[in-house]
């Protein structure tokens with residue numbers, strides 16, 4: 001068997017097109033332009049590339065992009081005061097503080113200073129709680145993108161066995177919540193899980209988000225299962241996922257490539273969340289097909 005390749009790049013382009021449609025309507029009918037503010041501390045080259053590409057795509061869909069590049073040595077007080085300004089700015093509907101932050105800063109305090117209604121990353125404790133209790137939340141972009149691809153590939157997810165490998169706050173935990181909400185039977189596995197290959201092999205859906213290059217191999221995959229590879233590992237100047245693509249693709253029913261899978265979906269969902277936040281802020285109907 002050779003797996004279907006889930007084309008995240010094409011899927012993401014389709015979502016950005018939908019976002020652009022909503023943005024055009026907001027502007028024509030209400031005179032509103034959604035705005036996304038991105039805050040980057042320091043000069044990490046990968047982060048710079050990523051922030052530049054976010055800015056470009058934000059403008060391409062017709063939204064306003066506001067970029068704040070601060071020195072790596074910026075104090076927590078200065079950063080919190082910038083966040084307070086962005087919280088109060090009516091032209092800013094979404095705020096993203098690029099992670100990881102330099103070590104002298106307390107990321108929890110910084111994230112929880114963001115107005116939850118503008119928290120387009122979905123990392124604020126209030127959004128985490130809302131997701132876990134089934135209330136309307138801002139949903140983290142990477143898991144949201146994974147869920148959209150799974151629904152597109154499989155239709156109804158109800159009753160399927162899903163194994164999420166990785167328990168981070170930004171991917172593993174919210175991914176598990178979303179799959180549970182779609183009525184999957186969810187297992188959250190991680191580096192200490194006993195017999196991890198056997199656990200993975202029970203799954204109809206495997207989401208790999210551990211940050212270890214090519215850790216998941218084909219012998220971990222049930223024939224026909226759907227494999228979502230969240231890993232973005234830089235190895236020898238190239239990008240590789242958490243899955244060993246060739247051996248997994250030989251067994252799986254469908255698989256996301258790296259690059260061109262989850263990554264582009266993450267950015268598309270960031271733009272989708274910004275439109276959603278903008279509509280909610282103005283008491284307008286939420287865009288359909290762009291939320292979980």
Ligand SMILES: Nc1nc(=O)c2c([nH]1)NC[C@@H]1CN(c3ccc(C(=O)N[C@@H](CCC(=O)O)C(=O)O)cc3)C=[N+]21
Nearest residue numbers: 096097098099100121232259260261262263264266267
């Ligand atoms: N507050 C915050 N929110 C984030 O969502 C966030 C963050 N901080 N910090 C960094 C990580 C990383 N991340 C990526 C998103 C898209 C690609 C992406 O589009 N990747 C392309 C390849 C890009 C390349 O070639 O380097 C792909 O997989 O096809 C990669 C990485 C979001 N992050």
